[in-house]
Amino acid sequence: MKSPELIHDDGRTSPDLDGPWFGLPLESVENGDSVATSMRFRARVRIDDLVNAPAPLHIAADSRYRLTVNGELVAAGPAKPSGGTWFADTVDVGPHLSPGENILGIDVVSYTASALGNASVPRTGRPGLLVRGTIAGVDLSTPAAWKCRPVSGRHFHQGSNTVFLGIQETVDGETSQHDWLAAWFDDAAWFTPVLDSQQPFSAVPRPALAGRPIPHLTLDPVPVAGIATASDPATDWEALLRGEAVEIPAGSDVSVDLDAGYLMTAFLSVAVEAGRGARLEITAAECYEQPPAEVPWLRRKADRADHVDGDLYGDPDTYVVAGSGTRQRPERYSPFWFRTFRFLRLRIITADAAVLVRQLTATRTHYPLPISGTFASSSDVDRRLWDVSVRTLLNCMHETFEDCPFYEQLQYAMDTRSQALFSLHLSADDRLIRRAIEDFAASGDPMGLTESRAPSVEPQFIPGFSLYWVRMVADHVAYVGDRPFTERFIGRIDAVLGYFEDRLAADGFVLSPDDDGPVWNFVDWTDAWRLSRGVPELGPRRANTIATFMYIAALRAAASIAEFCGRHGLSHEYLSRANALADLTASGPAWDDATGYFRDTDRGQPQSVHAQVWAVLAGAVTGAKAADLLRRATADTELAPCSYATALDLFDALRQAGADERIDWTPWQDMLAMNLTTWAEDTVSLRSDCHAWGSVPLQHFPRYILGVSPAAPGFTAAAIDPAPSHLDWAQGTVPTPHGLITVHWTRGSGSTRTVTVTAPPAVELTHPAAAFDVTEQIDVAHRTLTFTL
Template sequence: MRSFDVVQAEPGVQLPDLEGPWFGLPVESAIEPDSVATSMRFRTQLQMDSCSDAPAVLYVCADSRYRLSVNQELVAVGPAKASGSTWFADAVDVGPHLRPGINTIGIDVVSYTTSALGNSSVPRMGRPGLLVRGSIGETDCSKPAVWKCQPVAGRQFHQGHYTLFLGIQETVDGESSGDAWLQPGFNDSQWQQPVLNEQWPLAFVPRPTLAHRPIPQLTLDPTPVAAISTTSNDAFEWGQLLRGESLQIPAGTDVSVDLDAGVLMTAFLSAAFEGGPGTRIEITAAECYEETPIQSPWLRRKNDRTDHIIGDLYGDADSYTVSGDGTKEQPERYSPYWFRTFRFIRLRIITAETPVRIHPLTLTQTHYPLEISGTFASSSALDRILWDVSLRTLLNCMHETFEDCPYYEQLQYAMDTRSQALFSLYLSTDDRLIRRAIEDFAASGDPMGLTESRAPSVEPQFIPGFSLYWIQMVADHVAHVGDRSFTERFMGRIDAVLRQFDDWVSADGFVISPADDGPVWNFVDWTDAWRSTMGVPDLGPRRANTITTFMYINALRAAASIVQFCGNSAIAREYLSRAQAIADCIGTSTAWDETKRYFRDTDRGRPQSVHAQVWAVISGVVSGAQASDLLRRATADEELAPCSYAAAVDLFDALRQAGVDDCINWKPWEDMLAANLTTWAEDTVSLRSDCHAWGSVPLQHFPRYILGISPAAPGFAAATIDPAPSELEWAKGTVPTPQGPITVHWTRLDDEIRLVTVTAPAGVELRPAEAAADKAEVINAEQRTLTFTLRTNLLNA
């Protein structure tokens, strides 16, 4: 696995000042008709008499995106999405890509307009520009005279029908917007010298505050196409493309071929051609085969995701018109600007008056380079599959931020991100993307109230409960990482969120939810009972919200653990006091239906959902035998709206907390596997996305509950080892912590007794389950080993 060549600052290293003028075009760039973005390109040619191993670092930022190539090789893509008002500059080491002689550096800049949604997670100032700092050899690349620039004609970016949040679909004319500008022999005599910030027609628009990129760049893994799925014409030898050979398509032909990547992935695409002027190439990336959508893109009909007989591919196509300049030695290339998400790719070739020779499509898989050291294995073959698919899904939803679904939105939502961050904490000690997510939400919304539900985003949206998920995300980070100096920065923001909810609490203990209006959406879950209300339960005329009330109680308790860790016991006691007062009130209110013995979703009517029961347990309003009875009945009650994949983390946590592990049901995941998904679907209501990482629950559930490893003190200074009851013969795995790895291996001795062996760094206090027997611990300078036996009660539950 390799990543883009972006330099990460070492601790204590002084990074250069990023202030100073940006580059722009001498005249304002006109936007292409029907496009949501403008484009401009910068190129320079440098003579290198020799090359050394010394880094040659350029610091690069752009409004809104850039792609930097050296000698026709893609080297970096950025900048990372801005956080609040802070934008980031990348440190790009171009040294490894230089060679003696003439070197061509090209930077392709796309700027989203402020008058259209564009890529809604990418901030923009509506002022196309490029920042470059640094030197290569004796050349100061921050000088405008080093560069030539030109607006890009013949390239349109569309909002798309299926990818309506992204604005990444392209229509490109290779004659005016091909890749020839990256070649060393390109004639740029008609290009102009860029102007500096203060010389610009839009100089009155201020530039943002810049910081150094806080996360590593994305991976770049060349990946072969796995198979040919189907084609509109079997007369062509499509297998040549799989063997790395080119294939000629005659003049006057309209033919398509569906390529199968083998699994769903996120990847940059590149197509290459020889000759064939006027040939139109259409590339459609799709997650699966499906029947005609009921309401595209929202409501879909999906069964076997590989069935191309009954189903078809539905997605937005990129269109490229071939210039015909490509040769065998120097093929013409087209690469969509941003990565695509797909399992299948439809390549449609419509030739004009001359034939075209197409080369194999190049896939370069890309995602956040998570350094994975967490492991899990067990006697169950299904567990192995669930783990692997969960990991693939998570990585596909991690790029510059965590993402809800990489195909449709690429937006970072707090509920989704809290789950994904927790999953990654059980896989890796690399928490940089989690820190960035915590900061993104803290910088969003009203500093004196709610965080936004998604951040970064150019379109504000508020889901009140998601601000509470953000607080839980901070608490998870404290438990697993325990960085006080980082956490202290968010105490004021946490308090602001909690005070907003405190203002909504009624005299009888309910959170009274604001109306679903404008940017406010009281979403809880994608469950069929709430289909018509877009995931919002019926809150009655008063809008008394039982589920959110329980969530608020839980958030107050999570916040207490955060501020206690940061040394403020008085505020911790205040939060706990508020939580208990509301719990006492709501527990005896009209939220409880004495006849059905369930909690209602509101203050009247019949109980509606499993969710209210789940949050009653998580919040601690009910516990012990009452919690066990409540959840055992609720999860079997078909009259209650069940929890979807989105709420699976909460559901499984509550079931374990209540001691009813036998109610945990993996059948929904098995059903997805039976339908030939290779990543977890978004929901069963819309069937929209086939890749959504809130379904990657095994990544937390297996290490935390099957192995029983969880933090018992901030930063894993202490760990609880409490394996859940299980019918497995054995299970083993490792959880990475800041202290070092903790490994658990247990095996069944007979029907009821398991032998548990734990190894951990010597400095980590190990706290075995209360029911542990035959405990023995050995400690040396570097490691401690704990063994004990545990009686399982699953079969007798």
């Protein structure tokens, strides 16, 4: 199943989206102790003569919906709101219709107005659904076209592991009317929806709607790879993988751990026959692990596939079987939202009747990134690093970029800047990046900072993350170069930089606020800063060397943005401020003559590699001094090292300084040795096994091993400068707005390498100054550059 076609994706308010919302009659609404109100809408549409034509529906919901046509999941949404903008999805249901009667079902979950539920989903606390569209003469924009009811017997709760999500379910199959999507289901007792104006709080207007700015998520069925272990060896669980039923006798309590083969995000569904009163528990888990030190924050993990010494720790979804399922019409249970897992534990506790488990299916879902960027080399390890990086990134891309899909599904600016860069090296599709830039620009407060995560129902501020957002905009300028889009953010960028300018001391330090207020001065998950939650020791003045260097780097990024937008005076101002502050900081109390390192603050001993990395990225140290500084720092075990989270910054700094030999992929190879199939969040908490800030090869291999980087905004020019390498050969493609750049190089005699580059004619190519035997040919289809290093 492919993702549904997106018909309306310009992101602008459309007359098609004007119309009434509708919901349930007040007396029918149920909530109980659930963190969300749950309601379902059902419509019958008869088609006498099927015409193979688009049948678009515009759908919005507060907070979430799942659209099913004739029992098939077609779409899940809507796209998460951004600031004050809410979105309506446009879904073409035409390919899913058939002659005769068609059943359209929309399952709506509305989170409460509190912070409970999925923290990344803004909500009003007012359950509601909007549908616009006509199919076969049936106007689905009107309440009369639908029947609706609250979902009894289904409760959503936070869970102890997925504390930010509120997606865990406890469902009674009988009272929840599990067969509500079937053609034979009798909905005579269901309600007719009421207009939104008849709902409580109707005086508060609904937010204005815009078209969904991104494509729909993929919906691709994938097989379960195998069985990891089972509690009862006598049960033939392999039959389930063969598509055969597995019978669990009455009075049983059995379980099986299914191995998906790799970590994924997927919608789940289980089909059963008979077995009234049986309880199914489905536990999604990233890996096998030892008992956590603190749930969910501190885990103890080694070999992720070790089911002998480890166990699965996750929050189960529980379903009580109604018992009405037959071979022809099995009873199906599908958790509302997707789950993140490498392993699934299916536990079945039967009552007085046996139950037949007929099927367990997974439908993989993620942002449908059209991948054209490739990389291959003489190293098999590099191939594995690339493949795992792609998988990790896709698992962290849905309606927004995400930090970790199992635990949070929140979009953080630091994480997103990395993920955006990685996706730009895989695809020319920048729609999710634009969405992210807009999300953060729409967040924030009068201090000038953007929020550290957006969208989110709980504001949080990490000053450095606002600077990562500025750099994200600069990256978009370099790789895409859309001036009208970029100009919208000049004022927001200036406000972010103003926050730091207001906190500059006379000696050049940014003075950071205390961490016990609304601001968290996070830098990295490194073990030396475990107790301070990723914050270096800043001394009594709160003089922050790393924040100062980050601010300087952001000023330089902002200067490139302003220059691109024709704001030459503003660009000059930003560069002047950056240069003056870099000179002041490099020679001030941040520098320790005794050790030859930068301190984290204005006194004491140097503490971290991070301060040295940011000194280089800020341009405070350059050339041979920068190379010497980083070579010593990365070999010094007394300094706090960079983690996966800041590896991108570290590797960029090493390459910028010409200290390429200090780039070390050992931590990634160690993860492969521990049977991870996606990159872990960190080595401090060991919490998430899927966090895309670790997908550094996706930028590093194309930009440095192949040597391709934008040399002018919008990739109208590309610099080709492969870094020193031990490889015998490397090749790959790098997407640009103008087409693919292809690079292939091979090692010749001695230390020479012959490089061949093919690019679209619109992209000018430059080669290193040290290159020789340079030739270039240009025709109407492409330009080809060859040289020797």
